[in-house]
């Protein structure tokens with residue numbers, strides 16, 4: 826009577842390459858362009874600031890898209906900074922062009938609308954532009 830000793834091999838003794846490579850997807854850290862407020866000098870991401878643009882056509886407006894052509898100036902979304910900047914002189918200095926009182930008024934109007942629509946958090950249905 827032979828007792829068969831079942832030679833059980835030690836389980837999985839093979840030197841497994843511990844090459845458990847984890848594929849880590851590194852999110853592309855995009856460089857966020859910073860701009861500084863022309864009134865207080867605070868640096869912030871472009872999206873945080875409002876841009877005043879002087880279009881090639883010679884108009885001064887708030888650039889809500891941030892992509893309008895023309896020389897631009899960035900400002901905090903704070904009334905204080907705008908009060909400081911919305912004087913003809915500082916606008917002229919920043920935009921390097923003569924700015925008329927009408928331009929300033931238009932800009933102020935523009936600003937009020939921008940703040941108002943931001944507060945209402947909805948896009949206005951498109952009120953016709955006030956002709957100055």
Ligand SMILES: [Zn+2]
Nearest residue numbers: 862865901906
């Ligand atoms: Zn500021």
